[in-house]
Amino acid sequence: MYIKTQGIVLKQISFKDSDKILTLFCRENGKINAIAKGAKKTKSPFIGITQMFCYSEFVLYKGRNFYHINQGEVLNSFYSLREDLYKLAYGSYILETVEYGITEGESNERIFLLVLKTLKTLSLMERDFLKLLLAFQLKFMSFIGYKPELKICVICNNSQLDEIKFNIAGGGVVCSKCKHLGDEKIDKSIISAIDALLYAKLDTLESIVIPNHILKDIQTIVTKYTLNHLDRKTFKSLDFIKAIPK
Numbered sequence: 001m002y003i004k005t006q007g008i009v010l011k012q013i014s015f016k017d018s019d020k021i022l023t024l025f026c027r028e029n030g031k032i033n034a035i036a037k038g039a040k041k042t043k044s045p046f047i048g049i050t051q052m053f054c055y056s057e058f059v060l061y062k063g064r065n066f067y068h069i070n071q072g073e074v075l076n077s078f079y080s081l082r083e084d085l086y087k088l089a090y091g092s093y094i095l096e097t098v099e100y101g102i103t104e105g106e107s108n109e110r111i112f113l114l115v116l117k118t119l120k121t122l123s124l125m126e127r128d129f130l131k132l133l134l135a136f137q138l139k140f141m142s143f144i145g146y147k148p149e150l151k152i153c154v155i156c157n158n159s160q161l162d163e164i165k166f167n168i169a170g171g172g173v174v175c176s177k178c179k180h181l182g183d184e185k186i187d188k189s190i191i192s193a194i195d196a197l198l199y200a201k202l203d204t205l206e207s208i209v210i211p212n213h214i215l216k217d218i219q220t221i222v223t224k225y226t227l228n229h230l231d232r233k234t235f236k237s238l239d240f241i242k243a244i245p246k
């Protein structure tokens with residue numbers, strides 16, 4: 001049976017002499033693995049559609065172990081994400097977050113549209129990549145059920161938040177009574193910046209001004225938060241981001 005679906009290439013690996021196995025995030029079918037026969041051959045019609053980030057309309061059929069790609073038509077190759085070191089690093093981080101954050105075979109159109117919009121925004125922007133990345137991660141984590149709690153203490157439900165910290169595993173802020181259980185420093189200016197990123201439209205991010213030191217503090221919290229709740233020790237793309245010149 002043939003299936004028509006839109007999908008984004010999260011990962012591609014070589015398989016046998018001339019094939020590729022893709023991890024796709026599909027609009028209708030969620031995360032799936034699909035084999036592209038002969039995709040490594042120079043004249044293969046699958047060369048474009050098997051590139052990382054590429055967003056295409058696929059025709060697939062389901063075999064015993066894998067989906068097989070029968071046809072594909074590129075809708076947006078996101079070429080610039082593979083050509084710019086910074087965009088490649090941040091884009092890889094986005095794809096890795098998605099790969100580990102979604103369950104195989106479960107469709108989620110809201111997340112699909114978030115990922116698509118994030119890649120589109122990243123491909124068009126010239127700076128402020130970190131701000132986009134953090135907005136994406138906060139939204140993504142919220143969409144999969146891990147929205148950070150910023151208004152009441154996650155230990156004792158206290159809404160009096162004068163002196164606070166952030167508890168990674170608990171998923172939110174802790175009050176002054178519980179601050180010995182906090183992992184990361186956080187204050188009102190960090191909270192309001194997180195709040196702004198959580199609710200901002202990605203194409204209006206430019207109008208939200210957040211000082212660099214606050215972005216760095218948010219990055220520390222959000223990175224640990226993502227790894228903790230996705231049950232990962234690290235992401236490969238995190239080393240990539242650290243390695244690129246600032």
Ligand SMILES: [Zn+2]
Pocket residue numbers: 153154155156157158174175176177178
């Ligand atoms: Zn408390």
